[in-house]
Amino acid sequence: MPLAERLTHVQWAIADRPPQCLLAASKGVAAKTLRRAYALGLRHFGENYLQEALDKQMALSDLDGIVWHFIGRIQRNKTAALARNFDWVESVDRPLIAERLNTARAGMAAPLNVLIEVAVSAEDSKGGCAPEEVPELAIAISRLSHLRLRGLMALVHPQAEQADADFRRMAELFFALQQTPVHADLDTLSMGTSADYLQALQHSATEIRLGTILFGARTQESL
Numbered sequence: 001m002p003l004a005e006r007l008t009h010v011q012w013a014i015a016d017r018p019p020q021c022l023l024a025a026s027k028g029v030a031a032k033t034l035r036r037a038y039a040l041g042l043r044h045f046g047e048n049y050l051q052e053a054l055d056k057q058m059a060l061s062d063l064d065g066i067v068w069h070f071i072g073r074i075q076r077n078k079t080a081a082l083a084r085n086f087d088w089v090e091s092v093d094r095p096l097i098a099e100r101l102n103t104a105r106a107g108m109a110a111p112l113n114v115l116i117e118v119a120v121s122a123e124d125s126k127g128g129c130a131p132e133e134v135p136e137l138a139i140a141i142s143r144l145s146h147l148r149l150r151g152l153m154a155l156v157h158p159q160a161e162q163a164d165a166d167f168r169r170m171a172e173l174f175f176a177l178q179q180t181p182v183h184a185d186l187d188t189l190s191m192g193t194s195a196d197y198l199q200a201l202q203h204s205a206t207e208i209r210l211g212t213i214l215f216g217a218r219t220q221e222s223l
Contacts, residue, residue, distance in 0.1 A: 043065055053070070116128075118153070131169060
């Protein structure tokens, strides 16, 4: 199915509850395909691997208004490049990473938008801080002048019943933070992928990260 048809299907599905941000999860997707996605109106793209993302950013540098999100695991030695080349980093899970991003972002025109990744499903294969660590980490980030904490991100359990509980827990954490004066301006709850984005929207997700449903199975074409 062509990309345009896939996007139209998603837009129809979310028409009654549109998110603030439809993030195209573009790992393994060629720059030429992202150019087509941009032409169809998509502006936010999420990448998992630094070098792959940098190559695409160079190839698409002529596109005005394109917004790059980093959504993968963060290695300490990559924090400087992430801070300088992305608009958002969505997988901050500990104070050390936040501090390194903050230092590297100094001198740039705008603060780096960040989300705290939460290991809400408690699966070893997924990153993030423990739910009970969220308030302390949020305070730590709020003290860093070159970062702007926007909210929370999570990958939930693949089993539907457990996913529902995870979505509820994430919404609770997000709204609890918003009730505190220092975090009253949080605006982003990023959760939901191609498999469960409608369920996520029912639980107040403001950003959904869609890959396969937009681009199909990843191929080995040149990036």
